[in-house]
Amino acid sequence: MASIEGAGSSSLPAFPKGNAFRRRARRELGVGYMFTLPSVLLLFLFTLGPALYSLYLSFFSWSLLNHMHFVGWQNFVQLFQMPLFWISVRNSVVFALVVVPTQTVVALLLAAILNQNLPARGFFRLAFFFPAVSSSAVISIIFMWIYNKFGLLNGFLSVFGIVGPDWLGNPSFALSSIMLLNIWTTSGYFMVVFLAGLQAIPAEMYEAAAIDGAGRWRSFSRITVPLLSPSTFFIVVMGIVGTLQMFDQSFIMSQGTGGPLNSTTTIVLLIYQFIFSYGQVGYGAAATVLLFLLILLATLATNWWFKRKLDYL
Amino acid sequence: MKQVNKKWTTVVAGGACVVLGTALVGFGLPEQAAAKATHAQVTITLGGWTSSPVEATLMAKELTYFEKAYPWIHVNYRPISGNYEAILKTRFVAGDAPDVIYVNNGGQSSSFMKNGDLLPLNKYIKASHFPLQDFFPGALNLFRYHGSVYGIPKDQSPLSLFYNPVMFRQAGIKSPPTTWAQLAADAHRLTDVKVHRYGLINSAQEPRWAEFVYEAGGSVMNPAMTKMTLNTKAALQGFSFFVNLYRNGSAALPGTVGAPWGGQAFGMQRAAMTLSGNWLVPFLEQTYPKTPFAVVPMPKGPKNAETLTFPVAYGITRDSTNPQASWDLIRYLTSRQGMTKWMNLGLALPSRKSLLALPYYKQHPVLKGLLADLSVSVPWTFPAGFSQLSSTTMTNETTLAIMGKETPAQALANMQQGGMAILHSGS
Numbered sequence: 001m002a003s004i005e006g007a008g009s010s011s012l013p014a015f016p017k018g019n020a021f022r023r024r025a026r027r028e029l030g031v032g033y034m035f036t037l038p039s040v041l042l043l044f045l046f047t048l049g050p051a052l053y054s055l056y057l058s059f060f061s062w063s064l065l066n067h068m069h070f071v072g073w074q075n076f077v078q079l080f081q082m083p084l085f086w087i088s089v090r091n092s093v094v095f096a097l098v099v100v101p102t103q104t105v106v107a108l109l110l111a112a113i114l115n116q117n118l119p120a121r122g123f124f125r126l127a128f129f130f131p132a133v134s135s136s137a138v139i140s141i142i143f144m145w146i147y148n149k150f151g152l153l154n155g156f157l158s159v160f161g162i163v164g165p166d167w168l169g170n171p172s173f174a175l176s177s178i179m180l181l182n183i184w185t186t187s188g189y190f191m192v193v194f195l196a197g198l199q200a201i202p203a204e205m206y207e208a209a210a211i212d213g214a215g216r217w218r219s220f221s222r223i224t225v226p227l228l229s230p231s232t233f234f235i236v237v238m239g240i241v242g243t244l245q246m247f248d249q250s251f252i253m254s255q256g257t258g259g260p261l262n263s264t265t266t267i268v269l270l271i272y273q274f275i276f277s278y279g280q281v282g283y284g285a286a287a288t289v290l291l292f293l294l295i296l297l298a299t300l301a302t303n304w305w306f307k308r309k310l311d312y313l
Numbered sequence: 314m315k316q317v318n319k320k321w322t323t324v325v326a327g328g329a330c331v332v333l334g335t336a337l338v339g340f341g342l343p344e345q346a347a348a349k350a351t352h353a354q355v356t357i358t359l360g361g362w363t364s365s366p367v368e369a370t371l372m373a374k375e376l377t378y379f380e381k382a383y384p385w386i387h388v389n390y391r392p393i394s395g396n397y398e399a400i401l402k403t404r405f406v407a408g409d410a411p412d413v414i415y416v417n418n419g420g421q422s423s424s425f426m427k428n429g430d431l432l433p434l435n436k437y438i439k440a441s442h443f444p445l446q447d448f449f450p451g452a453l454n455l456f457r458y459h460g461s462v463y464g465i466p467k468d469q470s471p472l473s474l475f476y477n478p479v480m481f482r483q484a485g486i487k488s489p490p491t492t493w494a495q496l497a498a499d500a501h502r503l504t505d506v507k508v509h510r511y512g513l514i515n516s517a518q519e520p521r522w523a524e525f526v527y528e529a530g531g532s533v534m535n536p537a538m539t540k541m542t543l544n545t546k547a548a549l550q551g552f553s554f555f556v557n558l559y560r561n562g563s564a565a566l567p568g569t570v571g572a573p574w575g576g577q578a579f580g581m582q583r584a585a586m587t588l589s590g591n592w593l594v595p596f597l598e599q600t601y602p603k604t605p606f607a608v609v610p611m612p613k614g615p616k617n618a619e620t621l622t623f624p625v626a627y628g629i630t631r632d633s634t635n636p637q638a639s640w641d642l643i644r645y646l647t648s649r650q651g652m653t654k655w656m657n658l659g660l661a662l663p664s665r666k667s668l669l670a671l672p673y674y675k676q677h678p679v680l681k682g683l684l685a686d687l688s689v690s691v692p693w694t695f696p697a698g699f700s701q702l703s704s705t706t707m708t709n710e711t712t713l714a715i716m717g718k719e720t721p722a723q724a725l726a727n728m729q730q731g732g733m734a735i736l737h738s739g740s
Contacts, residue, residue, distance in 0.1 A: 065405055150509075150571040259705075273705075277700055277701070279700065
């Protein structure tokens with residue numbers, strides 16, 4: 001019997017047949033599981049485990065400090081009757097509805113432009129990608145200064161004689177300000193995804209279209225956009241998941257309050273507040289389960305919609 | 314082989330010598346011998362927040378004095394940075410809270426006492442004959458629950474009126490306000506929207522308007538904290554006075570001048586006045602050394618001269634493995650001498666009445682206004698389960714009233730209702 005260690009390094013038998021082949025296949029399967037075991041363990045310990053635990057917690061009343069007791073569906077019932085929960089759902093959904101299409105279009109345009117033979121193309125690619133690799137906390141703090149009543153943005157607007165508001169202190173502007181910041185930080189990353197997709201489109205397509213008399217706009221809308229749909233699918237799904245889970249920018253820019261007047265309270269920020277500030281772990285866990293369902297449904301809907309028109313070639 | 318053996322014996326002999334030596338030294342010094350006989354070496358952990366790196370350094374120094382007085386106790390000082398109470402809660406869940414912690418005023422300390430996360434100190438207070446009469450009763454009561462004491466107040470900061478004497482002189486105002494009417498008139502006169510300067514800048518949080526409610530003869534809750542009392546005429550009078558300062562333009566929220574809090578707006582010289590605690594003094598000295606400031610007691614209201622105070626205590630957690638050593642540390646730090654040392658750092662004001670006469674306060678007359686407010690201050694607190702109401706709901710309602718989207722009466726009614734709902738649910 002060869003040891004597991006031997007399986008990989010021993011010389012391969014030329015044509016294993018019948019039982020020997022099956023035994024070997026089974027052994028390789030075992031080795032495969034052994035190799036993935038550390039990752040699977042980590043996945044269970046830090047991702048699936050906590051996810052299942054929060055499902056469990058959503059049926060309990062617990063303040064972190066007292067003894068938890070089972071309350072059945074009570075947390076969900078309470079949550080559905082809570083105006084603050086619906087405010088957070090509205091904020092998160094509006095955020096996703098504005099940010100996902102905008103960042104996708106901006107990323108596509110940036111990619112299309114930077115795919116041309118422009119001078120200093122590398123510099124611009126780096127500049128647009130830079131926010132994606134910087135710390136979200138640092139960027140949020142910098143934007144707090146930009147959005148300050150006497151900050152850079154209002155200074156710029158005053159050149160045109162516009163007196164800008166206190167962007168983050170005004171309930172009508174706070175969420176839009178965070179949307180703008182979010183679009184700016186994520187577009188660069190998705191631009192790189194689109195750029196990779198653009199490289200994969202064969203040049204002959206464009207040549208053929210040019211011969212047939214297609215102009216630039218037509219080859220963009222009829223060749224580039226459809227052939228990019230696998231990338232677009234990835235970007236839209238990642239965008240939906242990311243925006244519905246937005247927490248850090250709201251947390252930092254509202255200093256943890258979700259204010260002014262709950263205008264920046266997203267679902268995840270509310271979950272954080274329930275669990276760590278208000279001592280209502282059950283509500284937080286129930287909201288986590290509902291957020292999971294929301295993201296699941298949104299992703300399935302996107303999947304269904306794209307499947308009908310996905311051009312994998 | 315032989316050499317190795319030799320070395321081995323030397324080591325053994327040496328070790329024996331050390332043991333014997335320790336024993337001899339121990340017998341030679343009766344005091345230490347007694348200490349060693351009754352006390353095994355213990356290590357305890359102290360957790361708290363720090364207002365600045367300076368505070369952490371000074372605290373560490375204070376602890377070296379303690380370790381000299383109690384050589385068998387070693388203190389690991391582990392300040393918690395970030396959201397102190399949220400992190401502390403996770404440490405409680407993990408069963409790994411520090412032995413001694415800072416217990417803050419406000420909603421969470423009530424939860425800690427109610428849930429048994431803190432040890433009752435009565436037994437230790439009695440055993441060590443630790444007198445409590447010298448502590449401000451209000452500050453001490455904040456850390457009492459069902460007759461037990463759960464924390465010994467380490468210090469406190471009352472809210473007083475900080476004002477900019479240069480702005481006052483330029484506006485031709487001779488002295489700082491001592492009544493509501495003067496406060497409103499001065500705030501109006503000092504406001505100049507063209508240069509983005511306001512008479513008073515404070516945030517819309519509850520502990521910036523509750524003092525007006527108390528001064529009008531009202532209260533936020535009854536003393537037993539079983540009822541909300543914001544539905545009284547007095548409460549409405551106090552709250553309306555605060556809101557009207559904003560409505561008529563002589564007060565503003567910090568964001569209006571691009572500041573995150575009132576104290577910073579004052580430092581930026583965008584506010585002629587702000588209501589703040591002692592913590593603003595070191596902040597102004599370090600961050601805005603060019604901003605002139607003076608502090609006077611809270612202007613008198615129609616009924617009372619009252620303000621809020623924010624006491625902080627030391628408590629022992631239920632996770633402590635050495636409650637006795639923890640108590641020794643608390644007793645040392647809150648003793649007259651221990652607190653005197655702490656007060657001489659100027660970070661906060663004493664929780665002991667006798668320390669109001671410290672020479673330090675003669676050398677720092679700027680603190681006079683704050684010290685005067687200590688005797689007329691109501692400790693700021695809420696019962697367990699009130700964190701969401703006190704931190705978010707009340708701020709939102711106040712903001713709506715300031716924006717004119719709700720009348721002060723509506724805002725108070727919503728707060729009253731929110732508080733009563735929590736009390737009825739019994740959480």
